[in-house]
Amino acid sequence: MGAAASADEAIPQDIAAALVDPACYADHRIHDAYRWLRANNPLGRAQLDAFDPFWVVTRHADILAISRQNDLFHNADRATTLTNKAVLERVHKITGQPNLVRSLVQMDAPDHPKYRALTQGWFMPANIAKFEPRIREIARATVDRMAAKAAANGGVCDFVADVALGYPLHVIMEILGVPEADEPRMLKLTQELFGPQDPDTARVREALSAEVFAAMLQAVVADFAAYFQRITEDRRAHPRDDLATVIANAKINGEDMPLHDRTSYYMIVATAGHDTTSSSTAGAIWALAEDPAQFARVKADPELIPGLVDEAIRWMTPVKHFMRSATADTELGGRRIAKGDWLMLCYASGNRDEAVFEEADRFRCDRRPNRHVAFGYGAHLCLGQHLAKLEMRILFEEMLPRLSALSLAGPVKMTQATFVNGPKTLPIRVTMA
Ligand code: HEM
Numbered sequence: 001m002g003a004a005a006s007a008d009e010a011i012p013q014d015i016a017a018a019l020v021d022p023a024c025y026a027d028h029r030i031h032d033a034y035r036w037l038r039a040n041n042p043l044g045r046a047q048l049d050a051f052d053p054f055w056v057v058t059r060h061a062d063i064l065a066i067s068r069q070n071d072l073f074h075n076a077d078r079a080t081t082l083t084n085k086a087v088l089e090r091v092h093k094i095t096g097q098p099n100l101v102r103s104l105v106q107m108d109a110p111d112h113p114k115y116r117a118l119t120q121g122w123f124m125p126a127n128i129a130k131f132e133p134r135i136r137e138i139a140r141a142t143v144d145r146m147a148a149k150a151a152a153n154g155g156v157c158d159f160v161a162d163v164a165l166g167y168p169l170h171v172i173m174e175i176l177g178v179p180e181a182d183e184p185r186m187l188k189l190t191q192e193l194f195g196p197q198d199p200d201t202a203r204v205r206e207a208l209s210a211e212v213f214a215a216m217l218q219a220v221v222a223d224f225a226a227y228f229q230r231i232t233e234d235r236r237a238h239p240r241d242d243l244a245t246v247i248a249n250a251k252i253n254g255e256d257m258p259l260h261d262r263t264s265y266y267m268i269v270a271t272a273g274h275d276t277t278s279s280s281t282a283g284a285i286w287a288l289a290e291d292p293a294q295f296a297r298v299k300a301d302p303e304l305i306p307g308l309v310d311e312a313i314r315w316m317t318p319v320k321h322f323m324r325s326a327t328a329d330t331e332l333g334g335r336r337i338a339k340g341d342w343l344m345l346c347y348a349s350g351n352r353d354e355a356v357f358e359e360a361d362r363f364r365c366d367r368r369p370n371r372h373v374a375f376g377y378g379a380h381l382c383l384g385q386h387l388a389k390l391e392m393r394i395l396f397e398e399m400l401p402r403l404s405a406l407s408l409a410g411p412v413k414m415t416q417a418t419f420v421n422g423p424k425t426l427p428i429r430v431t432m433a
Pocket of ligand 1 (some may be wrong): 378
């Protein structure tokens with residue numbers, strides 16, 4: 001681990017620098033870096049002073065191969081998202097672990113399947129179908145609000161602020177059982193957790209020192225912990241038919257879940273589902289606003305909506321990466337990976353892999369098959385994928401018939417983040433039917 005990369009495996013410095021630069025994710029330069037890597041060094045090694053060395057996995061086939069071998073490539077042994085050395089050191093001092101939280105994402109067998117089994121049934125299509133009528137009501141109210149905003153503003157609104165941010169948040173909070181009045185707090189905490197590199201959402205706006213950055217994340221986790229402890233006490237005393245009741249009362253090996261694991265569980269459910277779904281939802285509207293012919297097609301044929309949803313998730317790929325680490329020496333793609341090596345699975349690159357997707361950069365709502373890896377793959381495959389797709393389908397079923405014209409009304413701005421990113425502002429001009 002940490003040995004210098006040989007000449008053919010080393011990634012050029014400018015490309016490696018792009019991978020760790022949040023600004024490159026906001027202005028799309030990251031796709032130039034991915035394209036270069038897929039063509040020239042699909043399993044290369046990045047060596048940058050501020051980071052431990054890491055392998056960069058950019059081809060679809062290699063992402064699948066690593067994700068399906070959960071014994072050989074662990075989640076929990078090292079940081080699960082790309083983190084610089086200084087922050088890693090602080091996190092380790094705070095928790096004694098490579099990660100601040102211990103949710104499903106930061107677990108491996110034997111714990112991971114036990115914890116995942118607690119809520120897996122909740123997220124299956126057969127169970128979440130019962131929320132469809134309520135989700136449809138929320139979608140209708142969301143479209144009404146958007147129409148009112150646009151009407152009051154010459155037909156223009158910001159799709160992110162007025163629709164994409166609030167809608168998935170509201171859905172997951174209802175399913176989890178968090179009262180509506182607390183939603184702004186949850187949104188802010190999620191943005192601080194996932195987007196602390198973006199100057200608009202960071203608690204501290206000037207360039208962050210590692211100490212400030214780690215302390216800020218710790219404060220966010222502490223806020224979540226305090227909030228969900230109250231929810232736990234309430235659901236133990238007064239169980240309800242919500243997901244919080246399942247988590248509050250869950251037993252692991254016959255015992256209550258340890259506090260840190262429980263907070264982490266609430267946090268992953270509360271946070272994983274809205275910034276991600278918001279970004280894909282905004283991605284669909286962005287693509288349709290730029291392509292009137294495709295907008296007309298999907299409006300005329302609602303059967304294209306599930307394809308629109310899948311393509312928006314592929315095209316936007318809100319989760320840009322997760323990290324894994326090797327548990328033994330192995331060989332992959334002609335490279336010798338050593339035990340302990342850190343690997344970056346670049347989902348957003350796999351989803352533009354020319355070997356799998358024709359016209360990979362183009363948004364095509366009739367793309368079939370659409371075997372994207374935006375939800376990951378293998379044992380950690382996104383637990384909320386059916387919910388995300390259900391929410392998006394229902395929103396577009398409600399919105400598209402009411403939209404008779406859609407176009408961009410200004411430049412789209414993306415969040416600056418190397419982990420989860422997507423549109424930050426998406427000004428659109430609409431005519432409502
Ligand atoms: C895991 C993406 C929506 C809950 C993941 C992973 C990805 C992902 C890439 C990691 C998979 C891996 O490591 O192999 C997305 C995207 C979404 C989305 C792109 C929206 C478009 C949701 C929603 C929820 C959710 C709505 C519901 C609360 C989770 C959970 C995990 C997870 C709990 C951890 C699963 C595990 O480690 O076993 N998601 N997600 N996600 N997601 Fe999602």
